[in-house]
Amino acid sequence: MVSAMVAARLSPVRVGAVMGRNVGALRSGPAYWLVVVSGFFEPVLYLLSIGVGVGALVGRLEVGGGRVVDYAAFVAPAMLAVSAMSGALAETTFNFFFKMKYAKTFEAILATPVRPVEIAVGELAWALVRSAVYTGAFLVVMVAMGLTGGWWALAAFPAAMLVALAFGGVGMALSTLMRGWQDFDLLGTGQFALFLFSGTFSPVSDYPAVMEAVVVATPLFHAVELVRGLAIGQVGWGLVGHAGYLVVMAVAGLAFAARRIQRTLCA
Amino acid sequence: MQSLIHARGLVKRFGDFTAVDGIDLDVAPGEAFGFLGPNGAGKSSTMRMIGCVSMPSSGELRIFGMDPVRDGVRIRGRLGVCPQLDNLDPDLTVRENLTTYARYFGLSRAEARLRADELLDFAQLRDRAASQVEPLSGGMKRRLTIARAMVGDPALVLLDEPTTGLDPQARHLLWERLFQLRRRGVTLVLTTHYMDEAEQLCDRLVVMDGGRIVAEGSPRSLIAAHCTPEVVELRFAEEGDHAGKLAGVGRAEALPDRVLLYVDDGDDAVAEVHRRGLAPSGVLVRRSTLEDVFLQLTGRTLVE
Amino acid sequence: MGATAAVLERHLVMYRRLWRGSVFSSFVLPVLFLAGIGLGVGGYVGEIGGVGYLAWITPGVLASTAFQTAIGESTYSVMGDFKWVRSYHAMYAAPVRVGEMVAGRLVYILLRVVVAAAVFLGVTALFGALRSPWAPLSLAVVALVGLAAAAPVTAFAATVEHDSYFALLFRFVMIPSALFSGVFFPVEQLPGPARVLACLSPLWHGVELSRAATLGVFPAWPVWAHVACLLVWAAAGTAWAVSAFGRRLRD
Numbered sequence: 001m002v003s004a005m006v007a008a009r010l011s012p013v014r015v016g017a018v019m020g021r022n023v024g025a026l027r028s029g030p031a032y033w034l035v036v037v038s039g040f041f042e043p044v045l046y047l048l049s050i051g052v053g054v055g056a057l058v059g060r061l062e063v064g065g066g067r068v069v070d071y072a073a074f075v076a077p078a079m080l081a082v083s084a085m086s087g088a089l090a091e092t093t094f095n096f097f098f099k100m101k102y103a104k105t106f107e108a109i110l111a112t113p114v115r116p117v118e119i120a121v122g123e124l125a126w127a128l129v130r131s132a133v134y135t136g137a138f139l140v141v142m143v144a145m146g147l148t149g150g151w152w153a154l155a156a157f158p159a160a161m162l163v164a165l166a167f168g169g170v171g172m173a174l175s176t177l178m179r180g181w182q183d184f185d186l187l188g189t190g191q192f193a194l195f196l197f198s199g200t201f202s203p204v205s206d207y208p209a210v211m212e213a214v215v216v217a218t219p220l221f222h223a224v225e226l227v228r229g230l231a232i233g234q235v236g237w238g239l240v241g242h243a244g245y246l247v248v249m250a251v252a253g254l255a256f257a258a259r260r261i262q263r264t265l266c267a
Numbered sequence: 268m269q270s271l272i273h274a275r276g277l278v279k280r281f282g283d284f285t286a287v288d289g290i291d292l293d294v295a296p297g298e299a300f301g302f303l304g305p306n307g308a309g310k311s312s313t314m315r316m317i318g319c320v321s322m323p324s325s326g327e328l329r330i331f332g333m334d335p336v337r338d339g340v341r342i343r344g345r346l347g348v349c350p351q352l353d354n355l356d357p358d359l360t361v362r363e364n365l366t367t368y369a370r371y372f373g374l375s376r377a378e379a380r381l382r383a384d385e386l387l388d389f390a391q392l393r394d395r396a397a398s399q400v401e402p403l404s405g406g407m408k409r410r411l412t413i414a415r416a417m418v419g420d421p422a423l424v425l426l427d428e429p430t431t432g433l434d435p436q437a438r439h440l441l442w443e444r445l446f447q448l449r450r451r452g453v454t455l456v457l458t459t460h461y462m463d464e465a466e467q468l469c470d471r472l473v474v475m476d477g478g479r480i481v482a483e484g485s486p487r488s489l490i491a492a493h494c495t496p497e498v499v500e501l502r503f504a505e506e507g508d509h510a511g512k513l514a515g516v517g518r519a520e521a522l523p524d525r526v527l528l529y530v531d532d533g534d535d536a537v538a539e540v541h542r543r544g545l546a547p548s549g550v551l552v553r554r555s556t557l558e559d560v561f562l563q564l565t566g567r568t569l570v571e
Numbered sequence: 572m573g574a575t576a577a578v579l580e581r582h583l584v585m586y587r588r589l590w591r592g593s594v595f596s597s598f599v600l601p602v603l604f605l606a607g608i609g610l611g612v613g614g615y616v617g618e619i620g621g622v623g624y625l626a627w628i629t630p631g632v633l634a635s636t637a638f639q640t641a642i643g644e645s646t647y648s649v650m651g652d653f654k655w656v657r658s659y660h661a662m663y664a665a666p667v668r669v670g671e672m673v674a675g676r677l678v679y680i681l682l683r684v685v686v687a688a689a690v691f692l693g694v695t696a697l698f699g700a701l702r703s704p705w706a707p708l709s710l711a712v713v714a715l716v717g718l719a720a721a722a723p724v725t726a727f728a729a730t731v732e733h734d735s736y737f738a739l740l741f742r743f744v745m746i747p748s749a750l751f752s753g754v755f756f757p758v759e760q761l762p763g764p765a766r767v768l769a770c771l772s773p774l775w776h777g778v779e780l781s782r783a784a785t786l787g788v789f790p791a792w793p794v795w796a797h798v799a800c801l802l803v804w805a806a807a808g809t810a811w812a813v814s815a816f817g818r819r820l821r822d
Contacts, residue, residue: 034735035735035738035739038738038739038742038743039742041742041743042742045747045751046750048751049751049755049756050612050750050755053751053755053756054616054755054756056760057616057617057619057756058616059615071615181592182591184592185592185593185594185595185596188596189595189596189600189603192600192603192604196603196604196606196607197611201608201611201612202612202614202615206614318664320663320664321821321822322821322822340666340667341666343663343664343665344666346664350661350664352657354656354661356661358588358589363584367577367581367584368665370574370577371577371578371662371665371666371667372666373573373577416664419665
């Protein structure tokens with residue numbers, strides 16, 4: 001297995017050093033950490049606007065099995081999954097690309113004993129830290145607003161981290177394929193399309209059959225279903241399937257990214 | 268003849284710091300005039316005031332007989348400016364950089380195209396016309412910036428350190444282009460901290476230091492006034508007070524790596540050095556340059 | 572004002588090179604947004620003020636798109652033209668006045684916003700979301716919204732030294748405005764202080780006017796009052812931009 005091979009060669013010290021550089025950047029001035037912290041507010045604002053604001057117009061919603069929940073309780077877990085996704089993607093796409101192409105950060109790091117795969121793992125771990133902060137804080141908001149129970153929130157947290165890992169791996173893989181900033185417009189639009197149509201704001205069963213089939217194949221749908229199932233306490237075997245999808249995504253993304261980084265930077 | 272640039276007691280202050288400390292200037296039409304001095308001497312601040320993008324703190328300044336505070340736009344319409352840092356549009360092509368800029372001067376689209384063609388030839392960039400700016404070499408970019416400065420057919424061209432950072436071939440090509448401009452009667456005002464550049468390009472120059480003009484004249488007259496005709500450079504294998512043993516030969520200046528001897532006749536001086544029992548490991552007799560003048564005037568090296 | 576046209580032309584020549592970088596966000600995103608929220612959530616909302624939810628949010632999304640495009644286009648590129656490209660310094664060495672630089676830039680933004688809005692309006696007509704012969708007037712409204720948003724942001728971009736401020740502007744000003752200015756639900760639902768904030772935002776005035784145009788209903792305030800608020804934003808922003816450009820270029 002690729003992951004076993006990767007694990008055998010990884011040096012925790014060197015991976016830690018790659019992460020440490022990001023922590024250093026965080027301390028370098030007010031700008032970066034403010035940006036990082038402010039990323040947390042975006043899903044909260046969506047929750048308040050669509051979940052609560054529009055929710056007041058919607059009322060309650062049936063979520064299957066005869067259960068009915070407040071619209072806000074339906075939207076909130078989706079926003080949690082989105083915030084895990086966007087936290088991970090922000091680090092692994094935009095920032096990763098910038099460091100790879102313009103700041104030449106990786107070129108400088110590779111002049112040291114650090115190996116490409118350690119850069120990939122280090123950057124991904126950093127992305128997970130950022131996601132963990134976002135999702136943790138968001139769960140606190142959800143509990144405070146009565147949108148999930150305390151124990152279910154604890155169950156949803158690792159699920160959200162799996163979401164972050166999956167999107168982080170794929171994001172990094174995509175970054176290695178980016179040609180320039182114009183591709184980010186496409187990436188951003190794609191990310192936004194996922195955000196809108198992954199059963200986030202209305203159940204996918206409402207969509208036309210063809211569209212539903214497409215949505216069910218995309219990653220954020222599985223992320224939303226997994227997180228929502230746990231957050232509203234509706235557990236079934238289906239959740240295992242969703243989790244499996246995300247695990248495959250994480251492994252494939254990371255393996256691809258490590259190979260591409262090796263090829264691009266050590267060519 | 269009316270001077271193109273006329274300044275009396277010109278001062279520029281930034282807060283407590285006085286960048287330009289009361290200078291007088293007159294630049295006549297057709298002249299090539301240079302500001303020479305180390306970084307921080309006040310050259311660029313003076314240039315920016317002449318370019319009407321920086322307002323004098325006090326003193327009198329007239330460009331083409333006009334007041335830069337009131338008539339900035341009219342003055343800028345007759346100026347060509349080549350700034351120290353290239354500010355070309357990297358996303359546009361070489362030709363688009365010229366045509367876009369020409370439009371700022373009020374040229375019609377057709378005129379702008381014609382002008383761009385002429386200037387591409389002038390800058391020897393015709394075969395790169397459709398290329399983007401980003402991949403051009405430093406020398407090409409600088410030539411393009413100068414060509415762009417020529418777009419409004421200026422009577423006066425300001426060049427702020429035109430060859431800083433260029434390799435020798437690129438510098439010589441650029442100097443040759445600037446000669447072309449002089450031959451056409453364009454007035455050039457440039458700053459530099461390269462002595463050879465000032466000697467090559469300028470009819471007249473001022474040496475600035477600490478915001479003041481410390482000397483003024485043609486390169487030859489400055490050398491004649493502040494230096495001896497020849498300089499002998501002596502290097503010694505072992506350390507010691509070699510300069511002290513040269514009293515009476517000429518003015519000797521000890522630098523960390525060599526001793527400079529300012530004399531009327533270099534060969535005579537070398538003979539005298541040997542007569543006094545000194546055995547330098549290296550001897551160079553050369554004509555004195557502006558660099559020597561500068562050392563004389565300020566007592567330190569020019570390029571910081 | 573001769574050089575205004577030359578400045579505008581420069582931005583258009585640039586856009587001809589760089590349009591690919593914004594084509595999705597300008598033209599595709601708003602339609603996706605409308606479909607995702609309007610159709611998806613709309614099925615559960617029913618009617619607001621006698622019209623379907625899709626028709627109700629369409630004018631809001633229109634104004635909101637103009638607002639966000641205007642802000643987005645007035646950030647990095649303005650700062651970059653000062654800091655990295657230095658093209659404003661280049662213009663200022665030529666006989667271009669500061670006012671002409673600002674005017675050329677704002678006219679460019681207006682063009683971008685109005686073209687994107689016209690495309691969006693065409694698409695929404697296909698959805699059947701336009702209910703009034705006044706609908707084309709919404710293009711004038713979005714032009715005004717674009718100006719009211721672009722002018723102060725251009726000024727802001729000319730004063731900051733680091734692009735991180737833009738991420739903060741997006742998250743603490745632009746996105747909250749877009750989410751709470753009556754695009755998705757009536758501002759009457761907001762708690763008092765938030766409602767006052769919403770009424771200060773140029774977007775709310777734009778949404779009200781745009782909704783009046785596409786649905787043929789009366790806006791919350793008299794039309795002249797909404798227009799006046801937008802004009803105040805535009806005028807104050809432009810004045811600030813001219814002074815910020817001037818301060819940055821001459822010293």
